[in-house]
Amino acid sequence: xxxxxxxxxYLKYFDLKYDGIxxxxxxANPIQDKPKGKRGRQKKGKIRSLIERFATYKGEVCLFxxxxxxxxxxxxxxxxxxxxxxxQKVSGTFRVKEGADHFVRIMSYIGTMTKNGVDSYNAIxxxxxxxxxxxLKTVTE
Numbered sequence: 001x002x003x004x005x006x007x008x009x010y011l012k013y014f015d016l017k018y019d020g021i022x023x024x025x026x027x028a029n030p031i032q033d034k035p036k037g038k039r040g041r042q043k044k045g046k047i048r049s050l051i052e053r054f055a056t057y058k059g060e061v062c063l064f065x066x067x068x069x070x071x072x073x074x075x076x077x078x079x080x081x082x083x084x085x086x087x088q089k090v091s092g093t094f095r096v097k098e099g100a101d102h103f104v105r106i107m108s109y110i111g112t113m114t115k116n117g118v119d120s121y122n123a124i125x126x127x128x129x130x131x132x133x134x135x136l137k138t139v140t141e
Contacts, residue, residue, distance in 0.1 A: 006065055025051045083107050
């Protein structure tokens, strides 16, 4: 089993760099003093809240460093959604809701099969001929 891992030196370097950037951001965006006469917790603001989330969820934000199967960005999710918007622009819109539902279902199936290593042609062929999904395993091997 060949698992790619980041060299420990670079993991430590990245970790220190990340912590340094978070530290600088916290210094640059301090929580303001509470105005006199105001009760309750002091508002942090959007920027400070974002910085604190980056600090709190560091493991999740940097997961792509420790697990190379995790993508650096979410472009794949955006690409999956984009197809329906392109279809709407080209044809103007779907005539009926059922047409849009069918389109999304087909594109979802093709996307799932592609992500699992099955080419689109064979995935559609198996779906249209009513063959068992086990056939897809033989196609990909």
